[in-house]
Amino acid sequence: MSHASGIDAATEKRLRDVRVGATALKMSSLVQRNQVLEGVSQALLAHQEEILRANEIDLELARAKATPAFLDRLRLNHQRLIQMQESLRDIVAMPDPIGAVEEEKTLPNGLVLRRVRAPLGVILMIFESRPNVITEALSVALKSGNALIMRGGSESLNTSRVIFKLIAEVIAKVGLPPGTFWGIENTDRGFIQALMKQNKFIDVLVPRGGDSLIEYVVQNATIPIIKNDRGLCHVYIHEDADNAMALNIVENAKVQRPGVCNSMETLLIHAKKKDLLVAIYQRLEAKNVEWFGCHETLQILANKTNVSAATDINFSTEYLDFKMNCRVVESLDQALEHIETFGSRHSESIVTKNEQAARKFQDTVDAAAVYWNASTRFTDGFQMGLGGELGISTQKLHVRGPVGPRELTSLRWIADGTGQVRQ
Numbered sequence: 001m002s003h004a005s006g007i008d009a010a011t012e013k014r015l016r017d018v019r020v021g022a023t024a025l026k027m028s029s030l031v032q033r034n035q036v037l038e039g040v041s042q043a044l045l046a047h048q049e050e051i052l053r054a055n056e057i058d059l060e061l062a063r064a065k066a067t068p069a070f071l072d073r074l075r076l077n078h079q080r081l082i083q084m085q086e087s088l089r090d091i092v093a094m095p096d097p098i099g100a101v102e103e104e105k106t107l108p109n110g111l112v113l114r115r116v117r118a119p120l121g122v123i124l125m126i127f128e129s130r131p132n133v134i135t136e137a138l139s140v141a142l143k144s145g146n147a148l149i150m151r152g153g154s155e156s157l158n159t160s161r162v163i164f165k166l167i168a169e170v171i172a173k174v175g176l177p178p179g180t181f182w183g184i185e186n187t188d189r190g191f192i193q194a195l196m197k198q199n200k201f202i203d204v205l206v207p208r209g210g211d212s213l214i215e216y217v218v219q220n221a222t223i224p225i226i227k228n229d230r231g232l233c234h235v236y237i238h239e240d241a242d243n244a245m246a247l248n249i250v251e252n253a254k255v256q257r258p259g260v261c262n263s264m265e266t267l268l269i270h271a272k273k274k275d276l277l278v279a280i281y282q283r284l285e286a287k288n289v290e291w292f293g294c295h296e297t298l299q300i301l302a303n304k305t306n307v308s309a310a311t312d313i314n315f316s317t318e319y320l321d322f323k324m325n326c327r328v329v330e331s332l333d334q335a336l337e338h339i340e341t342f343g344s345r346h347s348e349s350i351v352t353k354n355e356q357a358a359r360k361f362q363d364t365v366d367a368a369a370v371y372w373n374a375s376t377r378f379t380d381g382f383q384m385g386l387g388g389e390l391g392i393s394t395q396k397l398h399v400r401g402p403v404g405p406r407e408l409t410s411l412r413w414i415a416d417g418t419g420q421v422r423q
Contacts, residue, residue, distance in 0.1 A: 006194045014182060015201035021179030022122045022147035030096040032174055033142050039170035040135060041088035044081050047166055052076060054158040055131065062129075062155055069259035069321040074129045074156055083382075084135045091139040091387035097406045098145045112416040117409040119145035121203035124195060125390065126217065128153040128209035134163045136388040137206075138181065140381070144408040149202065151184040151192055153209070161185055196221040206403070208391045211318065226403060228391030230318040231261030232344040233376040236335045236361070238352035239270040245373060246273070246351045250280055252375040253349065255287045259320045261392060262347050262379040266315060266325040268335045274300055274328050281307075289322045296328040315342045332357055336364050343367060345394045347376040368394055368401040 007015070025033070044051065055076040062074060103115040123146050127133045134150060141148040152160040164183025171180050184192075196205060199222055207217040208228045217225065235253050237246045253264035269277065277300045281291070292310035293301065301307045314325050315338075329335045339348055349371035350361040358372040369379040379402065381389025386404030393399045399407040 006197060011191075011194075014179075015198060017177070017179030018122050018147045018149060018182055019179070019201055021177045021181070022119070024177045025142070025145045025147055025180060026098075026119055028145065028176065030098075032176060033145070034092045035174045036142055036167075036170055036176065036180075037088045037092050037139050039174060040138065040167055041085040041092075043166040043170060044085050044088075044135070047162070048078065048081055051081065051159065051162050052078075054162045057158045058131075058156055066155075067321050069319075070129060072257065073259040073320075074131070074159075076131055076159065080132060084132050087136055087382050087388040088139050090382065091143050091405065094143065094387050094405060097143065097409050100406075100409075102411060109420050110418055111420050114414045114416075115411050116414055117406070118412050120408055120410055122147045122149065122201060123204045123206060123390070123408065124149045124151075124202045124223065125206040125208065126151050126192060126213065127207075128213060129155045131156045131159040131163060133208060134160060134167075134183070136381070137208075137390050138167060139388050140386075140390045140403065140405050140408060142180070143387075144405040146408055147180055147182075149182045149184065149195075151186075151195075154187040157185065157187060193220050196223060199223050204408075206390055210320070225395075226391070226393050226399060227395045228261075228403075229346070229394040230344050231263070231346040231376075231379075231392070232265050232316070232318045232342060233262060233347045233349075234266045234268055234335075234339050234343060235264045235349045235351065235376065236268040236329075236332075236339075237270060237273050237276065238332060238335075238350055238354060238357050238361075239272040240354040240357065241270075241273060241351040242353060243273075243276055243279075246276060247279060247283055249349065249351055249373070249375050251283045253377055254289065254324055255284060255322065256375075256377055258322055260377075261318075261320075262376050263320070264324065264349075264376055265318055266327065266338075266342065268327055268329050268338060270332075270335075271296070271328050271330050277301060277326065277328075284324075287322050289324055291324060291326055293326040294328055297326045300328075312342075318344070332360065336361065339365055339367075346392060347371070347379040349374060349376050368392060 097117050100117045101114050106112050125137050202223050205221050205223040206226045207214050211230050291307040292314040310325050345367050347369045348365045348367045352358050362370045381402035381404050390403040393403050
């Protein structure tokens with residue numbers, strides 16, 4: 001091991017190669033970067049059998065101990081490969097964020113100043129079980145001119161290995177340096193812990209996963225972090241809500257894909273609407289959703305199965321599963337207080353016909369995305385027209401919400417002079 005850096009010589013060489021890749025990307029053309037993304041999108045279906053075979057191995061290894069929602073996060077199929085391809089091509093169609101001029105002015109002394117967007121540099125992303133994250137992160141990072149290092153969890157290792165190889169082959173074919181992308185297959189915790197302290201080589205660290213991963217990264221990293229924290233999302237059914245709309249939104253937010261961070265974990269419902277709980281329960285019954293409810297919820301659903309008492313631990317839990325919390329509240333203010341106490345600053349929604357109540361909710365709730373009469377499932381770079389995302393940032397510096405190509409740039413000043421000196 002190198003005492004100076006805490007990493008061995010081979011790892012240090014790889015990191016130096018990635019730095020070279022980052023420099024090359026800053027100077028690369030939009031055409032080159034788009035060629036990589038288009039090439040990867042074609043490779044996904046051209047090598048579909050190989051990818052899905054590897055994915056089946058990962059699924060088989062996980063089945064004995066994994067929940068259905070976890071297996072859903074891990075699973076790839078033809079339709080999901082098509083979605084991955086569409087996301088890549090959406091990014092290809094977007095304008096180049098590099099060099100975009102945000103502001104321009106000429107000072108009284110004739111100095112011309114432009115505030116322009118530039119890549120962050122080298123990004124290290126640590127993710128867990130979702131292999132579709134690989135191409136999504138690649139597209140966002142590469143479009144914005146950033147070199148990318150990726151390390152997935154052991155659960156998705158076989159699938160990741162195949163996709164990493166395809167990306168490396170496409171990058172070589174286009175003629176960009178191999179350090180443009182480094183897919184790490186080493187799942188040793190000590191190795192990644194050492195990488196998280198390599199400020200000299202890595203500019204930004206992005207963890208994408210559950211509570212334990214985020215906490216581990218925050219405690220061990222010295223590199224600046226874009227935190228994609230847990231999604232403890234709420235839907236609040238206001239007293240002026242349309243019943244049919246509320247049913248559809250809750251069903252979609254909870255069971256359309258429960259294993260992702262923008263799914264609903266807690267339902268808040270105004271006391272005047274509490275009779276709607278029976279209909280909601282019936283809607284979700286087909287998926288065997290397990291309920292954890294307040295005292296009033298337990299009374300209303302007294303004869304129902306899969307219903308038990310909720311504690312503060314439940315209200316603080318991101319299940320990522322067919323489980324949910326429910327609380328009956330007496331007012332909008334009580335709903336807002338609950339979200340402030342237990343929310344994760346990710347995505348929140350109010351269902352109501354009352355615009356005044358909706359605007360108060362949107363203005364008060366401290367979250368990356370706040371919805372009126374819509375499912376929380378739309379907090380997604382692809383759904384929001386960003387092409388894809390590196391994750392959903394729940395922090396406030398320097399980006400909040402879906403992290404698209406533009407969000408992986410920072411602003412700097414370019415100054416053109418004619419010999420000016422400061423007096």
